[in-house]
Amino acid sequence: MGRLTTHVLDIAAGRPAPGLRIRLTSLDTGTVLGEFTTNADGRLDAPALQGDVFKPGRYELLFLVGEYFRRTGAISGPDADDGPDFLDEVPLRFGIRDASQHYHVPLLVSPWAYSTYRGS
Structure with missing residues (x-):
């Protein structure tokens, strides 16, 4: 059975x-499908989507x-509260094309840059 997972790495630290x-939002329907918080390992405790709700889209x-x-203090100093963060x-x-597959969407992030890829 397919599923959607993610994790976040703080590459600055x-x-x-x-x-x-x-x-997590479905762009096809505009529906918020879930709100999550990463655990100590930067991962979700369970897949963000799986089972019958994991559909192409x-x-x-x-x-x-x-x-x-x-x-975490990565954005600090005298300018930290003077305007928007970068x-x-x-x-x-x-997009999810095949709901029988595992889609892993990680985020590697710093206060100034990010990247992603389709993981395994």
């Missing part, structure tokens, strides 16, 4: 990103990285 909030994982970096929310839009 060289470790997983615990306590980072994530929102277009999705968005919205990673709330700004609040994570403010909480990265506040990171939206990753992707």
Whole structure:
């Protein structure tokens, strides 16, 4: 059975990103399908989607990285509260074509850059 998983690595600190909030939305329906928080390993405790709700379609994982970096002190100093962070929310839009497969969508992030890939 297919499923959707994710994890977040704080590449500025060289470790997983615990306590980072994530929102999953179906772009086809506009429905928020779940809100999650990463565990100590930077992962979700269970797949974000699986079973009957894991269907082909277009999705968005919205990673709330700004609040994570403010909480961890990665964004600090005299300018920390003087305006918007460079990265506040990171939206990753992707498609699921085959609901029998495992789709793993990790985020590697710092306060100034991010990347992703389809993992295994």
